[in-house]
Amino acid sequence: MxxxxxxxxxxxxxxxxxxxxxxxxxxxxxxxxxxxxxxxxxxxxxxxxxxxxxxxxxxxxxxxxxxxxxxxxxxxxxxxxxxxxxxxxxxxxxxxxxxxxxxxxxxxxxxxxxxxxxxxxxxxxxxxxxxxxxxxxxxxxxxxxxxxxxxxxxxxxxxxxxxxxxxxxxxxxxxxxxxxxxxxxxxxDILTALWAKLSVNAVINPLTALHDIQNKHIADAEFEQTRSKICHEFTLVANAYGFKFDEDEVLKNVLSVAKATGENYSSMHQDIAQGRQTEIDAINGYIVEMAKKKGIPVPENTLLVERVKALSV
The missing domain is CATH 3.40.50.720 (NAD(P)-binding Rossmann-like Domain)
Structure with missing residues (x-):
């Protein structure tokens, strides 16, 4: 060994x-x-x-x-x-x-x-x-x-x-x-697994950081539209690169992880709270960059990148 x-x-x-x-x-x-x-x-x-x-x-x-x-x-x-x-x-x-x-x-x-x-x-x-x-x-x-x-x-x-x-x-x-x-x-199929984790992080990380909440609150009704938009954009981009994600299943998985880790604070929440650089460029920012290469508009993810960066200045 x-x-x-x-x-x-x-x-x-x-x-x-x-x-x-x-x-x-x-x-x-x-x-x-x-x-x-x-x-x-x-x-x-x-x-x-x-x-x-x-x-x-x-x-x-x-x-x-x-x-x-x-x-x-x-x-x-x-x-x-x-x-x-x-x-x-x-x-x-x-x-x-x-x-x-x-x-x-x-x-x-x-x-x-x-x-x-x-x-x-x-x-x-x-x-x-x-x-x-x-x-x-x-x-x-x-x-x-x-x-x-x-x-x-x-x-x-x-x-x-x-x-x-x-x-x-x-x-x-x-x-x-x-x-x-x-x-x-x-x-x-490790790349499929990593894209699946990206879909979870793309919802939980920025929203918990921006709203100063634990993971469980991602399931709250006030975030329903935002959750759906992020998952919709993620699915469009991922599938444009040959993956086969189902938008409803992506959203279901996000909610499942949010509930399973409900008492936790996300890593991005912790980074903001402690004044550290966040991983927004590697999460929602990655979706934005990959979308640009395919000509896919992703306004919700673009906005989240801007908002988190403004928060961490």
Whole structure:
């Protein structure tokens, strides 16, 4: 089994590190700011897990290592450029972020044939500061991780056993991830899964940020028209790129996720509340950019991008 190298000190990266620690998977963390790296994790059963001391700088990776980047899309370019000199053995790189656009960044820097995995997770985690000025990560919700290999030549292996025959390095990297924070599910159609998650984020993130509300309020009647317009525009754009989304099913899924994560505050809400840059360009902004390329008007998503950017100035 390779070693996990986790870039950043955010909630999900810290959760992966804590779970790897708990399950005996070798790992190291490389936060941008060591002082804000969580020192421990609080598990859902009350268990407390102490994390290893963070690494101050990148190290040369072996081929069977796994470099995972649970970052914001806008942080990805700088992070990959920093790590490029240490990737000569071509270890597997895993992108895990909200929104879209990361694949394009990675392909530009690493090349279209690099051993790359795209991942999306529904595990919940919250990074909190303590009264002493330290940080910990709280495991707030059990979920699952979906992962796929976008750079493989077609036909794409449909099952993990098939992937093991075609690309054993990637299959072994998925096994490492599954040993670290299970369950991890291989998706041959990972881009469909990521677009589906984009539809959820495109509704929940901007509306919770703009109205200062928890996820559950997305289902309120006052947002009915806005929800429908966002989902309608999303479906038009996604299907123009060859996907087969049903608008009613997209809306139903958004409401289902909003209710299932009802007590949570979205990541964009948290970014606005804490004065951080948001991921609006990688979510609704991505829909807008992809719509432009096809000549599809998306006024609701365009307005949301403008409003969130005005809020975060």
């Amino acid at each position: 390779g070693k996990l190298h986790i870039v950043g000190g955010g909630a999900i990266g810290s959760l992966i590190a804590a779970s790897a620690h708990k399950n005996g998977v070798p790992y190291d963390c490389y936060p941008r700011n060591i002082r804000t790296m969580p020192a421990r994790a609080k598990w859902r059963d009350g268990q407390s897990i102490e994390l290893k001391a963070a690494m101050p700088a990148p190290v040369i990776l072996e081929k069977d290592d796994v470099l995972i980047l649970p970052l914001k899309v806008y942080q990805l370019n700088a992070a990959l450029k920093e790590w490029l000199p240490y990737l000569n053995q071509k270890p597997t790189v895993v992108l895990m972020h909200n929104g879209m656009g990361g694949l394009e960044v990675a392909r530009d820097l690493l090349g279209g044939d690099y051993p790359l995995l795209l991942a999306t997770t529904s595990h919940g985690a919250l990074k909190e500061s303590t009264s002493s000025g330290n940080f910990h990560v709280k495991y707030t919700g059990l979920g699952a991780t979906q992962v796929g290999a976008p750079n493989l030549a077609k036909p794409i292996p449909q099952k993990l056993a098939d992937l093991l025959q075609v690309a054993p390095q990637l299959a072994n990297a998925i096994a490492t991830l599954d040993s670290s924070l299970p369950p991890v599910q291989y998706r041959s």
